[in-house]
Amino acid sequence: MGSLTKDYKLVAFDLDGTLIVQKSSWNAIHEYFGTQSIAKKTFDMYCRGLIDYKEFMRRDIETWPKPLHISKISEILSNLNLREEAKEVVETIHKKGIETAIISAGISLLANSVAKKLGIKHVYANELCTDEEGFLTGEGIVRVDLMFKHLALIELVESLGLSLSDCITVDDSINNVKFLQIAGLGLYFSNENITSNLGVKTIKSLREILNYL
Numbered sequence: 001m002g003s004l005t006k007d008y009k010l011v012a013f014d015l016d017g018t019l020i021v022q023k024s025s026w027n028a029i030h031e032y033f034g035t036q037s038i039a040k041k042t043f044d045m046y047c048r049g050l051i052d053y054k055e056f057m058r059r060d061i062e063t064w065p066k067p068l069h070i071s072k073i074s075e076i077l078s079n080l081n082l083r084e085e086a087k088e089v090v091e092t093i094h095k096k097g098i099e100t101a102i103i104s105a106g107i108s109l110l111a112n113s114v115a116k117k118l119g120i121k122h123v124y125a126n127e128l129c130t131d132e133e134g135f136l137t138g139e140g141i142v143r144v145d146l147m148f149k150h151l152a153l154i155e156l157v158e159s160l161g162l163s164l165s166d167c168i169t170v171d172d173s174i175n176n177v178k179f180l181q182i183a184g185l186g187l188y189f190s191n192e193n194i195t196s197n198l199g200v201k202t203i204k205s206l207r208e209i210l211n212y213l
Contacts, residue, residue, distance in 0.1 A: 008184060008213060009166040011093055012153055015104035015111050015125065017172035018189050018206075019118070021081040025106040026060060032076045035063040046146075053105070053147075057126060057140035070109070070134045077110040082117065089206045090118045096213055101156055103169075103179070105146035122160075124152040149179040170209060174198075185212055 017023040030039045039060055046056040093100055101122035102111050111125035127141040144152045149171075157164055165184040172189040177198055180186025186200035187209060193202050203209065 006184065006212075008098060008168050009162055010099045010101060010157070010160065011168045011170065011209065012101040012103050012156070012183070013120075014149075014169075014171035014173070014176065014179075014189075015102050015114060016106045018170055019083055019086050019102065019114055020110070021083055023172070025077055025080065025110045028080055029064065029073065029076050030060075033064050038063045053126075053145040054140065054142045057142065058138065061128065061136060061138050061140060064136070066136075068136045070128065070130050070136060073107070073128065073136075074109055077107065077113070080110065082114060083206060085206050087118055089209060090120065092210055093213065094119060098213065099160065103144055103149055103152045103156070105144045105149065108143070122156055124156065146175065149176050150182045153179060153182065168209065168212060170203075170206070187212075 013019050016025050022028055026039070027036065030036045042051070042056055042059040045051045046053065051059070090100055099122065100120045102115055102120055102125065104111050104125040106125055108123065108125040108127045111123050114120070115123045124144050126143055129137045129139040129141060131137055153167065153169065154164070157167060164182055167183040168185045168187060169180050169183040170187045170189055171180055174188065177200070180188060180200040181198065188200050188202045189206070190202060191204055
């Protein structure tokens with residue numbers, strides 16, 4: 001568990017519900033196309049271990065209209081809102097010489113866009129596959145499995161020559177508790193104070209991250 005005086009070297013952010021206001025970039029697309037009910041069944045199957053994340057992605061994409069160009073997905077995702085304090089917080093982190101990353105089970109199109117706006121160098125998120133003309137093929141590339149986000153963190157930390165104790169992780173979902181627990185300091189971004197026995201701390205604003213730097 002981290003302390004207020006530790007010199008952290010990396011802050012790894014979740015995306016959906018953390019850096020952006022909306023809880024799910026996947027759900028934003030389903031809301032646009034009216035496919036939420038089908039998507040919920042698929043997500044439940046994934047959570048019950050009946051399908052893996054790659055199959056979950058494939059089934060999600062299958063519910064959307066066809067043919068579907070990646071530019072339409074980009075248009076839908078462009079309407080999602082960056083959290084008001086995100087830019088200020090990330091800029092302050094960078095001024096302290098600390099690296100930042102996005103590790104998200106969401107869509108790389110959005111993650112890369114947010115990373116560019118915030119100056120975040122490292123991005124792990126899931127990719128929608130397209131053909132040569134930019135139309136979705138129906139397949140996806142899994143880089144972050146929702147229930148195993150900590151594996152992406154381990155990969156990043158090793159590539160940077162850091163240790164997990166050097167990291168702060170920030171996430172709004174307790175489903176990703178191992179992502180929070182494995183770091184030197186895990187910050188659960190929520191109004192619910194349910195983390196006392198989980199070895200992580202709760203924050204109610206991204207600005208509270210700065211109290212630990």
